Amino acid sequence: MADNKKKSNALTNNALVKKIGGQQLVVILVMIALFIFFCVASESFGQYSTIVSIMDFSYYVTFIAIGVTFALMTGGNDLSIGTGMVCYSLIGGFLISKLGLPVGVGMIVTILCGMLMGTLNGFLVAVLELPPFIATLCTMMIVRGLGSIITGGVSLSWPAADAANGWFRSFFKMTVGNTKVPVGVVWIILAVIIMSIILTKTKPGRYIIAIGSNKEAARLSGVNVIKWHMLAYIICGFFTGLAGIAYAGTFQTLTPGTGAGLELDAICAAIIGGTSMYGGQGTIVGTLIGVFLMCILKTGLPYIGLQANWQQIIIGMVLILAVLMDVLRTKKRA
Amino acid sequence: MGEVILTMKGIDKSFPGVHALDHVDLEIRKGEVLALMGENGAGKSTLMKVLTGIYKKDEGTITYEGKEVEFENPSAAQDAGVVIVHQELNMLSHLTVAQNIFIGREIMKGKLIDDEKMNEEAKKLFDKLNIEIDPKEIMGNLTVGKQQMCEIAKAISHDAKVIIFDEPSAALTEAEIEELFKIIRDLRDKQIGMVYISHRMDEIKAITDRVTVMRDGTYVGTLITKDSTKDDIINMMVGRVIYEDPKTESAVPKDAPVVLKVENLNAGKMVRNVSFELRKGEILGFSGLMGAGRTETMRALFGADEKDSGDVYINGKKVDIKCPQDAVKEGIGYLSEDRKRYGIVVAKSVAENTSMATMENFMNGLFINKKKEEEVSWQHVKALKTKTPTVETEVVNLSGGNQQKVVIAKWLTRDCDILIFDEPTRGIDVGAKSEIYTLMNELVAQGKSIIMVSSEMTEVLRMSDRVIVMCEGRKTGELDISEATQESIMHLATQRD
Numbered sequence: 101m102a103d104n105k106k107k108s109n110a111l112t113n114n115a116l117v118k119k120i121g122g123q124q125l126v127v128i129l130v131m132i133a134l135f136i137f138f139c140v141a142s143e144s145f146g147q148y149s150t151i152v153s154i155m156d157f158s159y160y161v162t163f164i165a166i167g168v169t170f171a172l173m174t175g176g177n178d179l180s181i182g183t184g185m186v187c188y189s190l191i192g193g194f195l196i197s198k199l200g201l202p203v204g205v206g207m208i209v210t211i212l213c214g215m216l217m218g219t220l221n222g223f224l225v226a227v228l229e230l231p232p233f234i235a236t237l238c239t240m241m242i243v244r245g246l247g248s249i250i251t252g253g254v255s256l257s258w259p260a261a262d263a264a265n266g267w268f269r270s271f272f273k274m275t276v277g278n279t280k281v282p283v284g285v286v287w288i289i290l291a292v293i294i295m296s297i298i299l300t301k302t303k304p305g306r307y308i309i310a311i312g313s314n315k316e317a318a319r320l321s322g323v324n325v326i327k328w329h330m331l332a333y334i335i336c337g338f339f340t341g342l343a344g345i346a347y348a349g350t351f352q353t354l355t356p357g358t359g360a361g362l363e364l365d366a367i368c369a370a371i372i373g374g375t376s377m378y379g380g381q382g383t384i385v386g387t388l389i390g391v392f393l394m395c396i397l398k399t400g401l402p403y404i405g406l407q408a409n410w411q412q413i414i415i416g417m418v419l420i421l422a423v424l425m426d427v428l429r430t431k432k433r434a
Numbered sequence: 435m436g437e438v439i440l441t442m443k444g445i446d447k448s449f450p451g452v453h454a455l456d457h458v459d460l461e462i463r464k465g466e467v468l469a470l471m472g473e474n475g476a477g478k479s480t481l482m483k484v485l486t487g488i489y490k491k492d493e494g495t496i497t498y499e500g501k502e503v504e505f506e507n508p509s510a511a512q513d514a515g516v517v518i519v520h521q522e523l524n525m526l527s528h529l530t531v532a533q534n535i536f537i538g539r540e541i542m543k544g545k546l547i548d549d550e551k552m553n554e555e556a557k558k559l560f561d562k563l564n565i566e567i568d569p570k571e572i573m574g575n576l577t578v579g580k581q582q583m584c585e586i587a588k589a590i591s592h593d594a595k596v597i598i599f600d601e602p603s604a605a606l607t608e609a610e611i612e613e614l615f616k617i618i619r620d621l622r623d624k625q626i627g628m629v630y631i632s633h634r635m636d637e638i639k640a641i642t643d644r645v646t647v648m649r650d651g652t653y654v655g656t657l658i659t660k661d662s663t664k665d666d667i668i669n670m671m672v673g674r675v676i677y678e679d680p681k682t683e684s685a686v687p688k689d690a691p692v693v694l695k696v697e698n699l700n701a702g703k704m705v706r707n708v709s710f711e712l713r714k715g716e717i718l719g720f721s722g723l724m725g726a727g728r729t730e731t732m733r734a735l736f737g738a739d740e741k742d743s744g745d746v747y748i749n750g751k752k753v754d755i756k757c758p759q760d761a762v763k764e765g766i767g768y769l770s771e772d773r774k775r776y777g778i779v780v781a782k783s784v785a786e787n788t789s790m791a792t793m794e795n796f797m798n799g800l801f802i803n804k805k806k807e808e809e810v811s812w813q814h815v816k817a818l819k820t821k822t823p824t825v826e827t828e829v830v831n832l833s834g835g836n837q838q839k840v841v842i843a844k845w846l847t848r849d850c851d852i853l854i855f856d857e858p859t860r861g862i863d864v865g866a867k868s869e870i871y872t873l874m875n876e877l878v879a880q881g882k883s884i885i886m887v888s889s890e891m892t893e894v895l896r897m898s899d900r901v902i903v904m905c906e907g908r909k910t911g912e913l914d915i916s917e918a919t920q921e922s923i924m925h926l927a928t929q930r931d
């Protein structure tokens with residue numbers, strides 16, 4: 101009898117794990133449940149302005165989450181994206197507000213900074229073969245200091261929406277009549293479509309998955325693993341640059357030395373969305389779903405009276421849960 | 435007889451401490467299957483790795499299609515038409531079958547990968563080879579046998595002129611081997627030159643045209659398969675008699691007490707309802723193919739991995755082993771198959787390794803009694819004939835066989851009554867092997883009991899008193915050594931669900 105019981109236990113465990121395989125569906129359901137929960141718990145949550153602020157918040161998280169998905173796909177990671185995003189945005193903002201350069205130049209420089217740091221990360225990981233965790237932890241320290249040095253340690257802003265050169269903010273939020281329209285969602289959708297195609301339908305994407313799946317086998321098949329491994333980090337850097345622009349477009353003030361911890365939102369989102377930390381597995385759409393779960397959670401918590409410190413505790417726990425699911429999933433595969 | 439397509443002459447290759455290849459010759463002809471035979475460690479795989487550019491040769495020439503060549507890396511060899519189907523599978527488990535076959539040379543439609551076309555091409559390839567595999571299936575979901583077929587299909591799709599099969603049948607069922615042979619005969623008709631590395635004599639007789647034999651890194655000779663007998667080939671392979679002959683009957687009395695009893699052990703997919711008994715003074719062989727679940731069974735028994743269910747009795751008493759510490763307390767010692775990862779700490783001295791499992795016996799209050807550690811280590815070094823200049827020598831400087839002896843010494847300090855030897859002679863040269871065998875025999879003569887997991891059939895037949903055979907996580911049979919033969923074991927080892 102005891103044996104039978106154990107067997108049926110094992111069966112339900114299996115079924116549970118299989119469901120985790122269809123994780124995206126589960127995540128969407130959790131997301132809806134969360135949304136309903138917040139609406140019920142707080143009258144003011146269900147308003148249009150809340151949706152807009154969830155959206156505001158989602159732009160830069162989506163960009164760094166898409167980027168880090170590529171690093172994760174190779175079996176690596178990139179911890180420099182949170183701090184990096186703020187750093188590149190500060191550099192761009194410095195050029196615009198202190199040196200008086202056009203906004204367009206500031207935007208391009210922001211993206212270039214991201215790609216440059218991505219190249220450095222890629223070099224450390226793919227060529228020098230440093231552990232990604234340590235390598236990007238170090239570059240995180242570097243960009244953190246760099247942002248402070250370049251701006252002289254003081255906060256700055258990109259032009260406000262009503263300023264003459266504040267046009268870039270309408271990339272993300274347009275005011276039509278009295279209503280604010282979150283147009284940034286268009287860019288998000290575009291980015292998700294393009295990066296999905298790159299990941300699943302082009303050589304770079306295929307080889308990045310191959311590297312995460314079995315690097316040695318990819319190398320023996322004649323794939324230039326160093327090049328494509330580096331590219332994953334450059335893509336990650338590029339999106340961190342984009343995130344820097346979105347961050348500047350969403351927030352009024354940029355403070356040097358901030359941004360640390362935001363990478364965890366992105367990594368958490370990607371893993372919740374089904375990307376494996378062990379590499380080789382994941383989708384961009386999954387990451388997007390993960391991002392929205394995170395954004396609803398982070399936006400909703402203050403509405404039920406849980407402020408910043410509580411948010412950190414909860415994000416930490418959600419990340420543990422997400423990683424645990426990943427570990428279970430990988431164990432079952434093996 | 436076909437014309438020569440590839441010649442290797444005077445190939446020499448040394449690794450630190452090992453002269454792996456000593457001026458070896460090899461000749462591959464069009465439309466012919468050449469068997470490459472030799473005991474484990476004879477240098478077959480090394481020779482093939484030199485040929486395909488995985489290793490650089492120190493000396494010698496390779497002539498391919500009339501020109502001297504030296505392939506920079508496996509993909510250069512591939513491009514030239516020399517491909518290898520590896521013993522260990524090189525697959526990308528997250529990608530589909532077709533994506534695996536075309537990795538590195540995807541079929542494109544403009545800038546995008548044309549997966550549909552790749553699926554079609556893979557299907558055509560499989561049809562040509564009479565293989566039934568869905569190109570859209572994820573590689574990780576296939577059985578080992580099917581994965582092997584994909585590897586072969588991938589090799590063939592490179593427009594290969596020379597194909598090397600490195601023990602392709604090691605993980606295949608009999609039906610799958612038949613399928614493989616059909617493919618090989620087909621390729622022979624298409625004038626492709628093939629090298630077939632295997633240990634199984636009947637396969638060699640069935641499929642190959644000539645046999646080249648290697649021993650201890652040297653070229654011994656080449657025979658025409660149909661004109662030679664099994665014994666001819668074995669004589670060339672073994673050359674000198676260094677092992678005892680296979681055991682013909684068990685040395686253990688029928689009424690010897692059962693020291694270990696395992697009942698319905700389950701752990702994950704790889705250990706399913708395994709039950710067995712170990713008697714005092716017995717060497718119990720565990721045989722099976724790659725991935726049969728033998729190591730997993732031992733790890734679950736030892737508490738290294740979690741078990742789902744099952745009971746373990748030691749000397750008739752039920753014990754609950756939850757972790758390796760529990761197992762050690764019950765007098766079980768485990769010599770891992772992967773010495774470097776689990777067995778020894780290579781950067782530490784012989785003495786430090788020897789005392790590691792029994793630190794408490796070497797303590798002087800809070801401090802380690804170095805003197806005692808050295809004394810005890812010396813005793814073991816002498817008893818086991820470990821070749822080391824001093825006990826302070828770092829283990830990394832010893833040969834594989836002597837490293838293994840340090841691991842054995844470590845468990846002997848614990849005075850374990852039950853020793854699990856997982857692949858005790860893997861990566862050890864022939865001389866040291868027979869020393870390990872002698873040592874194992876001495877241990878059981880002292881009344882200890884040994885479980886020996888081994889993938890080498892000859893080793894199982896020489897050492898065991900009883901043989902348990904596993905396949906896909908299940909115990910498929912139990913043979914007394916008097917009734918065990920290569921054939922009977924292989925039959926059980928391929929008995930799948």
